[in-house]
Amino acid sequence: MSASQPHTLGDVVVTMAGVGKWYGDFKVLKDVNLDVRRGERIVICGPSGSGKSTLIRCLNRLEEHNEGRIVVDGIELRHGMRDIDKVRREVGMVFQSFNLFPHLTVLENCILAPMKVRGTARAEAERTARLYLERVHIPEQAGKYPGQLSGGQQQRVAIARSLCMNPRIMLFDEPTSALDPEMVKEVLDVMVELAESGMTMLCVTHEMGFARKVADRVIFMDRGEIVEAETPDVFFDRPASERTRAFLGQILPH
Amino acid sequence: MSYEFEFGDVLGAWDELLHGALNTLWLSALAMLIGLVVAILGAFGKTSGPRWLRVLIDAYIEVIRNTPFLIQIFVVFFGLPSLGIRLEADQAALLALVINVGAYATEIMRAGIESIGKGQIEAGKSLGLTPLQIFRYVVLKPAIQAIYPALTSQFILLMLNTSVCSAIAASELTAAANDIQSRTFRSFEVYFVVTVIYFALSLLFWGLFRVIERTLLRQPARR
Numbered sequence: 001m002s003a004s005q006p007h008t009l010g011d012v013v014v015t016m017a018g019v020g021k022w023y024g025d026f027k028v029l030k031d032v033n034l035d036v037r038r039g040e041r042i043v044i045c046g047p048s049g050s051g052k053s054t055l056i057r058c059l060n061r062l063e064e065h066n067e068g069r070i071v072v073d074g075i076e077l078r079h080g081m082r083d084i085d086k087v088r089r090e091v092g093m094v095f096q097s098f099n100l101f102p103h104l105t106v107l108e109n110c111i112l113a114p115m116k117v118r119g120t121a122r123a124e125a126e127r128t129a130r131l132y133l134e135r136v137h138i139p140e141q142a143g144k145y146p147g148q149l150s151g152g153q154q155q156r157v158a159i160a161r162s163l164c165m166n167p168r169i170m171l172f173d174e175p176t177s178a179l180d181p182e183m184v185k186e187v188l189d190v191m192v193e194l195a196e197s198g199m200t201m202l203c204v205t206h207e208m209g210f211a212r213k214v215a216d217r218v219i220f221m222d223r224g225e226i227v228e229a230e231t232p233d234v235f236f237d238r239p240a241s242e243r244t245r246a247f248l249g250q251i252l253p254h
Numbered sequence: 255m256s257y258e259f260e261f262g263d264v265l266g267a268w269d270e271l272l273h274g275a276l277n278t279l280w281l282s283a284l285a286m287l288i289g290l291v292v293a294i295l296g297a298f299g300k301t302s303g304p305r306w307l308r309v310l311i312d313a314y315i316e317v318i319r320n321t322p323f324l325i326q327i328f329v330v331f332f333g334l335p336s337l338g339i340r341l342e343a344d345q346a347a348l349l350a351l352v353i354n355v356g357a358y359a360t361e362i363m364r365a366g367i368e369s370i371g372k373g374q375i376e377a378g379k380s381l382g383l384t385p386l387q388i389f390r391y392v393v394l395k396p397a398i399q400a401i402y403p404a405l406t407s408q409f410i411l412l413m414l415n416t417s418v419c420s421a422i423a424a425s426e427l428t429a430a431a432n433d434i435q436s437r438t439f440r441s442f443e444v445y446f447v448v449t450v451i452y453f454a455l456s457l458l459f460w461g462l463f464r465v466i467e468r469t470l471l472r473q474p475a476r477r
Contacts, residue, residue: 062376089382099377102474103395112391113381145474158377165381 009216010038013169013200014059018068021054021224028054029065030224038168041201043211046221047247052204055221056171059202060091073168089117092162096174098154100146106133106157107142110164118165125164132160136190152183156190163194170194172203206251212236220244263438264447274430275451281344281426282413282459285351289412290405292356297363297397298389311360318357324418326350331422347416347424355412362404366397399471406463410456417452427451 014036021029028051036042044052057063058070061077061084070077073090101109110129114120120128133139136156138149146154155175162170172191176184188210195201195214205211211218211232218235220228220243228235228244236252239245264271300311318326330353331346341349370393378388398405420428431448435441 060380062379085382085384088380091380093377093380095373095377097373099371099373101374101377101392103399113383116387116391117382147474161381171380 007039007198009040012036013038013073014202015069015071016055016058017070019055019058019065019070020067021051021058021063021065028224029058032068032224032226034219034226034229036169036200036202038200039198040216041195041199041214042203042217042219043215044202044204044219044221045206045208045211045247045251046219046227050221051224052219052221053173056093056173056202056204059169059171060088060093062093085117089113089165090167091169091171092165092167093171093173094155094158094162094175096178098146098151098158098178100154100158100161102146105143105145106138106149109146109157110161113161114164129160129164132163133157135163135193136160137186150183151179152186155179155183155187159187159190159194169200169202172201172205174204174206176205176207208236208248208252220247222247257442259443260440261443261447263440264434264443267434267438270430270434271427271447271451274425274427275455277344277425277430278413278416278427278452279455279458281348281351281416281419281424282409282455285348285355285412285416286409288348288352289355289359289409292352293359293363293405294394296356296360297367300360300364301367302385302389315357315360318354319361323350323354323415324421326354327419327422343419343422343424346422347419347426351412351416351419354415355408358408359405362401362408363397365404366401367393369400370396395471399473402463402467402471406460409463410459413455413459414452427455 012035014034016032016034019029019032020027032055044055046052054063058065058077059072064079065077072087075083075087077084077087101112104112107126107129110132111122111125114125114128115122130139130142133142136159138153138156141149141153141157146157149157159175175191176187179187184207188207191201191203191210192214203210215232217229218232219226220235220239220241222243227241228239230239235244236248239248296311296314299307303311327347327350330350331341331343334341334346374392374396375388378392383391416426417428419426420432423429427448431444435444438444
């Protein structure tokens, strides 16, 4: 597999400038600066506790930052903002633990937000849902409940559920970390296809094969800081920082 | 010691007993329904409301759970008229029952809501749902599923508690029994028959709860 295909990037859709965040006395994000352009695919990796999940959770305000500026899709995220839902409906998120709604069928999981948030009619929402279930290769599971699916299938439903809102940006928080090994590929395949469709993506993952294949930039975080942000070629072959080299040495097969 | 059972007079008043039983049935069902609404609102307020509301709901729950139901009925029936609110005995009974079961059921519902994982709520948020929509579409049904056995037990207790409403002569089964007893002096027989009727009513409600569980609250099979 070659490194990511060159493709054109649009305007800046995410800006993080001097972002900091504390959990009590512990500073989990330190002076994070990052611009993401439309269509860009970013992979974030780093040791556990390095702040990578916190970083992307700040982008849809599941976590609130304490200093600096975050602008997502033209809206600045501020303390006490009342229109956060406006940002969230444009930013999809896929979680490590899927978080499908267990009492709703796959189809109902997919149409809930389009109907309630966007006001889409049921028939239209169902059409869109079936389209995306097709895209994640499980159209035949529409009538089942999440508990009846494998982990890989559930995660693909979770991706479809997010896509049904037609988001402009997709966030992935370790989407394959809770999966059995044999199910990782089916989820990564869907993510690669999504990347090829031009979606703006920020993925926290340790799947370095995925990073090499689709990432425009790979970001390495350690102790709340962005240590390195490079194209996959540079990142994997000529990392500038000693910390990056040490990390890669630990996770890449020898 | 010997006692000769004489059911003739009691069974002769079967229409009064039936009427009382039906009233007990209605009073209980209505109190359960309204009580459930109170519990859902109370639990939402207690888990997501502003601080002053949480304090208020806590006070309500503690007062109701730490005082006798009989006294609560007396306060509603004899106390409220002093404030200019005059209620029929049946209305006062319903109100007291709702206030009482609302407090217990709110606590049960709160436990159900808190059993829902944080990830569910975050998924709802990330899709752009409002807090109220998350409660309504994501949290409520799994929460009720989680606490359904506790909730239905509480509702059976409520049904049995309606007998206390005879103290203000609300028209329900125990009041009807008291009437028959004072006319016939057949206490043992009357209350024996009434015991059987209450037991039958309990079984009826258990059956109804079972049907609801299997239809409206059906849990999908796991793989």
